[in-house]
Amino acid sequence: MNKLIVILGPTASGKSDLAVRLAKKFNGEIISADSRQVYKGLDIGSGKITKKEMRGVPHYLLDVASPKRKFTVAQFQKLAQKKIKEIQKRGKLPFLVGGTGFYIQSIVDGIKIPEVKPNWKLRKKFEKKSLKELFLILKKLDQKRAFVIDKNNKVRIIRAIEIVEATKKPVPPIIKDVKFESLQIGITKSKKQLKSAIRKRLIKRLNHGMITEIRRLRRHGLTFGRLEEFGLEYRYVAQYLQEKITYQQMIEKIQKESERFAKRQMTWFKSDKRIHWIEDQKEAERSIKKFIKQKPLEFSNGSLILHGLRSRL
RNA sequence: GGCACGGUAGCCAAAUGGAAAGGCCUGGGUCUGCAAAACCCAUAUACGCGGGUUCGAUUCCCGCCCGUGCCU
Numbered sequence: 001m002n003k004l005i006v007i008l009g010p011t012a013s014g015k016s017d018l019a020v021r022l023a024k025k026f027n028g029e030i031i032s033a034d035s036r037q038v039y040k041g042l043d044i045g046s047g048k049i050t051k052k053e054m055r056g057v058p059h060y061l062l063d064v065a066s067p068k069r070k071f072t073v074a075q076f077q078k079l080a081q082k083k084i085k086e087i088q089k090r091g092k093l094p095f096l097v098g099g100t101g102f103y104i105q106s107i108v109d110g111i112k113i114p115e116v117k118p119n120w121k122l123r124k125k126f127e128k129k130s131l132k133e134l135f136l137i138l139k140k141l142d143q144k145r146a147f148v149i150d151k152n153n154k155v156r157i158i159r160a161i162e163i164v165e166a167t168k169k170p171v172p173p174i175i176k177d178v179k180f181e182s183l184q185i186g187i188t189k190s191k192k193q194l195k196s197a198i199r200k201r202l203i204k205r206l207n208h209g210m211i212t213e214i215r216r217l218r219r220h221g222l223t224f225g226r227l228e229e230f231g232l233e234y235r236y237v238a239q240y241l242q243e244k245i246t247y248q249q250m251i252e253k254i255q256k257e258s259e260r261f262a263k264r265q266m267t268w269f270k271s272d273k274r275i276h277w278i279e280d281q282k283e284a285e286r287s288i289k290k291f292i293k294q295k296p297l298e299f300s301n302g303s304l305i306l307h308g309l310r311s312r313l
Numbered sequence: 314g315g316c317a318c319g320g321u322a323g324c325c326a327a328a329u330g331g332a333a334a335g336g337c338c339u340g341g342g343u344c345u346g347c348a349a350a351a352c353c354c355a356u357a358u359a360c361g362c363g364g365g366u367u368c369g370a371u372u373c374c375c376g377c378c379c380g381u382g383c384c385u
Contacts, residue, residue, distance in 0.1 A: 103348080113345060152351095160345085163345080232349050257349080
């Protein structure tokens with residue numbers, strides 16, 4: 001059996017808690033799909049689940065990377081696929097839980113990411129160039145990719161150039177290699193609910209030593225610049241510690257930015273029509289039960305080549 | 314009380330004697346190794362009040378109100 005349950009939703013929607021309950025009920029184990037919780041030492045600020053909250057359910061892909069180094073989707077994909085298979089082999093049901101849409105997509109759709117590691121030196125060099133210059137470079141190297149790429153997005157253009165330079169070939173089309181049969185369950189919350197959940201959670205995190213945590217990260221050698229890259233809590237606490245903003249401004253910023261982040265997450269999720277949106281645990285249980293009973297789908301051999309960028313089934 | 318500066322959209326903020334920039338917020342969206350990232354699109358009956366000068370005033374003049382700073 002290669003079934004996989006995905007629990008997703010915007011930040012502060014209560015994914016972790018729901019996942020533990022469901023995992024307990026269905027003999028499952030949890031794999032986190034969160035781009036910040038992979039880092040060691042980012043605990044309170046990233047809302048990492050505690051040992052106690054796990055209630056005996058094994059969790060994976062937490063604390064697998066050093067915050068000094070950048071962790072990427074490709075690394076996530078490899079580790080997660082391996083873990084999921086291991087869990088399945090033991091006869092347990094894997095739950096992929098998190099809010100990082102791209103990470104989830106990398107597993108659910110099994111998109112093949114070009115095997116070109118980020119070349120930080122090259123990126124740094126190209127970052128200095130103007131958008132226009134970069135676009136012209138890409139156009140010369142790979143017309144097809146240049147045609148569809150977001151012309152205003154430096155990061156993407158540089159990445160495309162990076163791939164072509166390394167492989168000496170155009171950027172390959174997106175290929176899907178779906179390895180698991182997955183059921184995606186999404187938690188919905190109204191804007192009001194999210195807003196107040198974010199507020200409550202923020203106060204709690206501050207009371208639980210979030211600032212101390214970030215000071216500790218500093219002591220362990222993380223620069224303020226690096227801390228700011230983690231976004232939200234880490235970014236604005238870092239700014240507060242540098243006295244760029246006041247305590248009050250820090251709180252307001254984290255709140256606002258978290259709300260906006262939740263919105264962006266929903267934008268991502270909304271476009272995936274396969275997600276089953278649920279309002280409570282009962283509903284989730286029902287759809288999981290039904291999903292488990294289904295006969296495994298016949299997997300078509302070979303990989304799919306997508307003509308569009310994402311599948312919106 | 315005196316002096317100075319200011320009052321432009323929900324917030325910040327520019328310019329201008331002749332159809333009032335921009336940013337934020339907000340809404341929608343994109344996504345091929347940084348994705349809590351990066352990027353795109355949309356959005357406003359906005360010039361404190363009253364009078365005057367003028368063909369025409371947000372802009373110049375007078376008075377008033379409000380805010381900020383300094384002085385007594």
